[in-house]
Amino acid sequence: MRAFAELLDRLSLTASRNAKLVLLRDYLRNTPDPERGWALAALTGELTFDAAKPAMIRKAVDARVDPVLFRWSYDYVGDLAEAVALIWPAPEGLRPNREPELTEVVEALRSAGRGEVKGLLEGWLDALEPQSRWALLKLMTGALRVGLSARLAKTATAMMRPDAVPEPPDPEGGEAITALEPVTASDIEEIWHALSPPYADLFAWLEGRGEKPDANAPGRFRPVMLAVALDEAVDFEKLSPADYVAEWKWDGIRVQAVREAGVEKLYSRTGDEISGAFPDVMQGLTFEGAVDGELVVWRDGQVAPFGDLQQRLNRKSVDAKAMAAFPAAILAYDLLAETGEDLRALPLTERRVRLEALVETGGDRLHLSPVVDYASWDELARLRADPPVGAAAEGLMLKRRDSAYVAGRPKGPWFKWKRDPHVIDAVLMYAQRGHGKRSSFYSDFTFGVWTDEGALTPVGKAYFGFTDEELKQLDKFVRDHTIERFGPVRSVKAEREFGLVLEIAFEGLQRSPRHKSGVAMRFPRISRIRWDKPAREANTLDDVMDLLEAIDSGGGRIAQPVP
Missing domain, CATH: 3.30.470.30 (DNA ligase/mRNA capping enzyme)
Known part of the structure; x- marks a missing residue:
């Protein structure tokens, strides 16, 4: 698990696309089968464990750690796997003298029944260091979130092919060298649905040790063309x-x-x-x-x-x-x-x-x-x-x-x-910490608009659209103006005379009886922070309903928010 954990950690902390590609390429080149195949399956979302659920992780940690202490720790860290990895106590007596390998973990989870997973998990957590515990828990829950798409993982896989491979020794003496044809991510995607983890035939082909896997299976998926x-x-x-x-x-x-x-x-x-x-x-x-x-x-x-x-x-x-x-x-x-x-x-x-x-x-x-x-x-x-x-x-x-x-x-x-997105001005109401690299920041924001009664009603939630510097500013505003806490959620001061206005861009609106406001937004994001705008001038629920009516009646749009 240690090499896999190191790979995940470095990928999560690396912003450069090219650097991520090199990290994964080198891992695949230097890691033997079937370990590298299981790692690739996990990174491309092809590895799931039906018997392993996040609730089992919570049960395991509740049995070892004071529940109140864990809730406080989880609230502070903001990520279940990271919180458990850090707080898991050392076992009584001697620590197990061998860390489990990735292949061992995968094969055990694939064959384990639901009643066996908790015992396996506890034994592995006892044997591992915090970084490897985190990788184990991410693997089990399928929430790797290391900034690497399946397409990027396939690009790195294509890059692992060497420029040339040696052929068998020539009877006349010397060793012949054969050049290999370059491989692209599209070549990998073309045969992907004919493959299954841990991809031994794929790696054999890429390294010049075997034939290209046959992609001509009826009913196969063809890689899509995008615009x-x-x-x-x-x-x-x-x-x-x-x-x-x-x-x-x-x-x-x-x-x-x-x-x-x-x-x-x-x-x-x-x-x-x-x-x-x-x-x-x-x-x-x-x-x-x-x-x-x-x-x-x-x-x-x-x-x-x-x-x-x-x-x-x-x-x-x-x-x-x-x-x-x-x-x-x-x-x-x-x-x-x-x-x-x-x-x-x-x-x-x-x-x-x-x-x-x-x-x-x-x-x-x-x-x-x-x-x-x-x-x-x-x-x-x-x-x-x-x-x-x-x-x-x-x-x-x-x-x-x-x-x-x-x-x-x-x-x-x-x-x-x-089409140009719809835009409204809304007031920040609630905030919650994010996950992964954002686990220390309040980055998930709920916003609302004014009702006829002069109160705010939530109309959406956004967690992107802002820069890293703006995230720090938003996080500071939340911490400085928190008025209540509901578990991991903070309620932010939002009144007609004081509040933070966010310009929200979104692709569409629909009626939603599940939401108090009666509407739900499609793909909302924060397009601008309106530090300059008083909260009382944000949009109203009537404005939003007017926009919904305009959309329902034929795609009409409100180009600018109504003050």
């Missing part, structure tokens, strides 16, 4: 409208529907299979191939607001009532494969012709995402500002007519041009 954000001031000077097709950027979730040789799969953008949550969609598809599109709730021939789709997300299964109330469908963007033929190298226009033909007979849960007609960037800008499709579109996509379907986020072929 870069459009910079209007720069990109429009370089681009020609005639070279690009425009489509709506629908307000759903990106999916890949695959039906090949009797294998049917529905994948999220990151390759997670979500077929179980949308059996009605899969049953309604009849094509043979792989379609890239947007999963939405489709009602009365229109895309419903994202809030309707949220009623069906993050579920392993769904009942008939939910399927009837929130009928899902796919708006098709692209065709990646058809009847065994890989189409990704074809130009977009050719793939589009074949997609249009496939949708005609592809099933009643498959619809074509229409192309947006425009002649100039100015005309397209007007459509983006006031789309006829209303709240269901969050912007536009621009795609080069001749673009191949390339995994990753290449610069130039595809752009996303999102």
Whole structure:
């Protein structure tokens, strides 16, 4: 565990992307199988333990440490794994003379029953030092949070390939050297769903000791092509409208529907299979191939607001009532494969012709995402500002007519041009410490707007959008103006004559009976700290409800908050 713990610690404390890549590359090069494979599985989210739950960690520490002391410690540290790792007492008598290896821990947890996990955990915590305890607990809970995405981990894995490998000795004398072809993250992603931890065949191929794993399994996931954000001031000077097709950027979730040789799969953008949550969609598809599109709730021939789709997300299964109330469908963007033929190298226009033909007979849960007609960037800008499709579109996509379907986020072929966010001014009400590197700072902020009675009602929570320096300023404000505590949450002084105003940007609003205000925001973030603005001039709940009505009636927007 010690080498894995050191890797996690250094990754969490390293801000540089390139430095993270080198750290993981070197770890994978220098660590033997199967240890490195289990580490890679943990970092890419492919390693979970059904029998291990955070509640078991709490039970274990409660049996060894005074519960009140632990609650105070947890409140101060702000992270369960870190708090337990630091406070866990030394065992009575002699410490176990051997630390468990990562492979030993993984194999034990994969085979353990729920009743066995607590005993295993206590024994391992007794044997480990604090840094390794922290790594163990992060591994068990799946909350590594070390600033390394699955894509970045695969990039580092590709980088571990050596430039050359020795061949068997030449009978004439000497040793021949064979150069290896470079490997990219996209190459790794192409075969990823044909692999399983601890990836011995992957490492053998990368090190020149084995053949490339076969990716041509029916129903496999294809790495998605992503768009870069459009910079209007720069990109429009370089681009020609005639070279690009425009489509709506629908307000759903990106999916890949695959039906090949009797294998049917529905994948999220990151390759997670979500077929179980949308059996009605899969049953309604009849094509043979792989379609890239947007999963939405489709009602009365229109895309419903994202809030309707949220009623069906993050579920392993769904009942008939939910399927009837929130009928899902796919708006098709692209065709990646058809009847065994890989189409990704074809130009977009050719793939589009074949997609249009496939949708005609592809099933009643498959619809074509229409192309947006425009002649100039100015005309397209007007459509983006006031789309006829209303709240269901969050912007536009621009795609080069001749673009191949390339995994990753290449610069130039595809752009996303999102609508400007909604903005309101709200007052800071509550704060809570963050996790990981933010565990010492109050970084999760609840904010509210004024009601007719002159009180504040919460309308959202945000934990990003500010710089590190602004985080320090916000943290100091919370500490200086705390008036009450509710466990880990601090209530901050917020009155009409005194309070901190935050400019909140968000992508959408929806009605929510679960919230006291009656509304919930989508993707809220702090876009500006309004040190200059009196709290009494923040927005009201009436302003927010007016905005919601405008969105519901056709995508209208309030460009600036109403003072």
